[in-house]
Amino acid sequence: MSDAKPSLSSDTSRTAALIVAAGKGLRAGGDVPKQFAEYRGKPLLRHSVEAFASWDAAPRIVVVIGEGQTASAKAALAGLDGIVLVTGGAERSDSVRLGLLALAAQGGTDRVFIHDAARPSLSHDVLDRLNAALDANPGAVPVLPVVDSIARGADGVIEQAVDRAHLWRIQTPQAFHFDAILAAHLAWSSDRAATDDSQIARAHDLAVALVEGDEALTKITFSEDFAVSHQPAPAPAAMMVRTGIGYDVHRLASGEELWLGGVKIEHDRGLAGHSDADVALHAITDALLGAMALGDIGEHFPPSDPQWRGADSAQFLAHAASRVRAKGGQIANIDLTIICEEPKIGPHKASIQQRIATILALRPDQVGVKATTTERLGFTGRGEGIAAQAAASVMVAGQP
Ligand SMILES: Nc1ccn([C@@H]2O[C@H](COP(=O)(O)OP(=O)(O)OP(=O)(O)O)[C@@H](O)[C@H]2O)c(=O)n1
Numbered sequence: 479m480s481d482a483k484p485s486l487s488s489d490t491s492r493t494a495a496l497i498v499a500a501g502k503g504l505r506a507g508g509d510v511p512k513q514f515a516e517y518r519g520k521p522l523l524r525h526s527v528e529a530f531a532s533w534d535a536a537p538r539i540v541v542v543i544g545e546g547q548t549a550s551a552k553a554a555l556a557g558l559d560g561i562v563l564v565t566g567g568a569e570r571s572d573s574v575r576l577g578l579l580a581l582a583a584q585g586g587t588d589r590v591f592i593h594d595a596a597r598p599s600l601s602h603d604v605l606d607r608l609n610a611a612l613d614a615n616p617g618a619v620p621v622l623p624v625v626d627s628i629a630r631g632a633d634g635v636i637e638q639a640v641d642r643a644h645l646w647r648i649q650t651p652q653a654f655h656f657d658a659i660l661a662a663h664l665a666w667s668s669d670r671a672a673t674d675d676s677q678i679a680r681a682h683d684l685a686v687a688l689v690e691g692d693e694a695l696t697k698i699t700f701s702e703d704f705a706v707s708h709q710p711a712p713a714p715a716a717m718m719v720r721t722g723i724g725y726d727v728h729r730l731a732s733g734e735e736l737w738l739g740g741v742k743i744e745h746d747r748g749l750a751g752h753s754d755a756d757v758a759l760h761a762i763t764d765a766l767l768g769a770m771a772l773g774d775i776g777e778h779f780p781p782s783d784p785q786w787r788g789a790d791s792a793q794f795l796a797h798a799a800s801r802v803r804a805k806g807g808q809i810a811n812i813d814l815t816i817i818c819e820e821p822k823i824g825p826h827k828a829s830i831q832q833r834i835a836t837i838l839a840l841r842p843d844q845v846g847v848k849a850t851t852t853e854r855l856g857f858t859g860r861g862e863g864i865a866a867q868a869a870a871s872v873m874v875a876g877q878p
């Protein structure tokens with residue numbers, strides 16, 4: 479994660495996600511601003527970031543946070559790489575404008591999806607519908623019909639019924655052609671109140687398409703919204719377990735660093751490979767991908783792709799976890815076995831366990847780390863390489 483500097487993905491995607499998370503969450507109350515409070519097992523903000531990170535359009539992700547919230551944001555997004563943090567402003571529209579300007583300073587983009595961190599249940603279906611609408615319109619927003627009767631009222635009585643036929647409840651993400659919405663925001667007078675970006679777009683004469691929204695994409699606004707969220711998401715009886723296994727081997731070679739389980743270990747040789755060759759993280763990555771039938775690590779991060787040369791394997795693992803969660807999976811536990819004669823893994827088990835837990839946003843007691851030798855037999859016994867195998871259990875609602 480970085481503060482207002484280009485991310486790894488900025489060169490590869492012309493789509494950006496701008497997630498505003500600089501509010502104070504006054505109506506929700508609580509000890510921390512609501513975007514950092516726990517919602518269904520992880521920080522509220524993390525839900526939206528993971529939804530964008532696992533979307534096929536592979537957007538660059540910019541998160542707008544409040545003054546002094548960098549540490550909280552980094553903790554909430556631990557293990558997710560390539561996220562750019564930008565400082566926001568007093569009103570939501572100020573935060574959006576500052577985020578757009580940060581994107582412009584990094585070379586701009588073609589499409590931007592402006593989203594409230596306060597709306598955690600973002601599906602790829604909604605993103606796909608918005609993206610399709612942008613082919614024909616400079617803007618698109620997800621909407622829901624009004625199902626109750628509507629009236630204007632004052633002093634406790636109805637003044638006039640309002641025809642609801644053409645009224646819509648507007649959600650986020652709100653998707654725009656980047657140059658158009660940037661121009662609209664820069665033309666908007668900052669002393670005018672705007673509750674969303676479609677108002678600012680319309681004031682600049684941009685056509686904004688109405689796209690089918692999602693009842694699940696509700697905004698967490700009041701403390702009671704959080705209270706509901708602390709109930710277990712689906713009923714335990716409806717949860718199924720999916721299991722994945724992963725296995726990897728890398729060669730030990732002189733002049734290489736030795737990375738195991740995301741921890742650098744001092745040793746006379748290290749593991750050789752296209753990335754940092756961390757067999758332990760690779761085995762867990764494959765176990766997670768396998769649990770959800772998402773292919774294997776080589777399909778997601780081809781060894782032929784030069785951008786992964788020397789890469790920190792933590793990003794492979796974080797990507798796999800994001801994909802699992804985007805498919806509705808909840809990682810229950812990981813069990814890792816490292817197979818080598820040397821170095822001795824015992825002294826490093828605790829730090830490996832902690833590092834993997836951090837990358838996966840799990841508790842350490844959800845990560846088992848074991849080690850074994852092969853009694854000096856085979857390639858591991860001869861010290862030619864290190865192997866690792868891992869199992870992952872993932873809880874999913876409904877059908878396995
Ligand atoms: N100055 C602001 C105000 C709001 N937001 C963000 O805009 C989204 C929608 O705002 P809202 O739900 O109203 O959040 P808060 O402003 O935090 O809530 P409150 O009004 O209760 O303080 C949230 O993700 C919030 O963090 C922002 O980035 N900058």
Ligand SMILES: C[C@](O)(CO)[C@H](O)COP(=O)(O)O
Nearest residue numbers: 570594648649650673674697
């Ligand atoms: C942007 C928004 O979520 C669209 O419905 C909404 O307008 C935000 O309002 P808030 O008062 O800032 O919560």
